[in-house]
Amino acid sequence: MTEAGTEGRGIRVAIAGTGGIAGICHIPALQGEAHRAEVVAAMDVDAGRVKTFCDEHDIPAAFTDLDRMLDEVRPDLVHVCTPPVAHAEQVVACLRAGAWVLCEKPPCLSLAEYDRITAAEGADGSGGPYAAIVYQHRFGSGARRMRELMAGGELGRPLVAQCVTAWYRDHAYFEVPWRGRWDTEGGGPTLGHGIHQIDLMLSLLGEWSEVRAMAGRLDRDVQTEDVSMAMVRFGSGAMASVVNSVLSPREESYLRFDLTDATVELRHLYGYRDADWSYTPAPHVAAARAAAWTAPARAGGADVPSSHGAQLTALLDCLERGERPPTSGAGGRQTLEFVTGLYKSALTGRPVSRGELVPGDPFYRRLHGDTPGWAPEVGP
Structure with a gap:
């Protein structure tokens, strides 16, 4: 066996x-x-x-x-x-x-x-x-190719990133009894929707060190948020912005990475193929070097979509x-830890360091952290 x-x-x-x-x-x-x-x-x-x-x-x-x-x-x-x-x-x-x-x-x-x-x-x-x-999303060939290029130093050092999940879920979507509630869904679009792009970002940029965030209930009838925004600092010094929304009629999932030698962008919705990735070289990068970044796809390499498969x-x-x-x-x-830090920052109004999310912290036990105005009210 x-x-x-x-x-x-x-x-x-x-x-x-x-x-x-x-x-x-x-x-x-x-x-x-x-x-x-x-x-x-x-x-x-x-x-x-x-x-x-x-x-x-x-x-x-x-x-x-x-x-x-x-x-x-x-x-x-x-x-x-x-x-x-x-x-x-x-x-x-x-x-x-x-x-x-x-x-x-x-x-x-x-x-x-x-x-x-x-x-x-x-x-x-x-x-x-x-x-x-x-x-x-970690497992598509596009993400694998970028990970390999970054590991080999081909794209230079990561500096700035954008991570956007702009999706649309109408009011009827939240009529399902377990949706939009802390005790059954756990959180809103940060946890349930943006987590896809967040995980891919983290898998490429590594450990985060600090997050500053805001969250709002702008339109949907939910206990949780229907939108959140954050600024993130990584252990490497790179910085990123993160947007999670279910209020966006033109839906898009967008990731952008600005490195010293290239800008890499990914535009898709619920899953990507190699063609959804684009590489823009910095002015000092030779054309032959930049052409090699996407050569495997053009030469007939396996185009593996990001998917459950x-x-x-x-x-x-x-x-x-x-x-x-x-x-x-x-x-x-690591991804749930980042989401927890984002909620803590958004609901407390202060920056959160990764190391503080430990047992004993109220956000370690519940993503609303028992925060007044966000935690469900307990009856008499």
């Missing part, structure tokens, strides 16, 4: 939560890995919905109880696609049952919950199980080797 325990048979996969994201993103990703991964069960608290889902996707076993599914099916990997409030408890249950996890974003409702998840994982070098968070391929590779996936443990925590 391999360390992950799958030699001689396919990787047995189960899905927890059969709402929209499971069918739209996770099933196609799993179909792309059908040569080594088989969906053997699905679970949802809605019996009718899980039966319909299993019938539609030829999944042999339907459950309405996670513990029962874990006990009877013994999956190698569980895709957790439930609302955010359920993530921590369900991910920990899967890990304790010996299953690896791919958990939808946001990973959970607080750093305290995330650290519970990490504590339930296997130790590094143990072969798992591990819980990876869905941060699929790209991340699942990397995760299954890790599972087969018994290695920790890059968006688990500390690799997944």
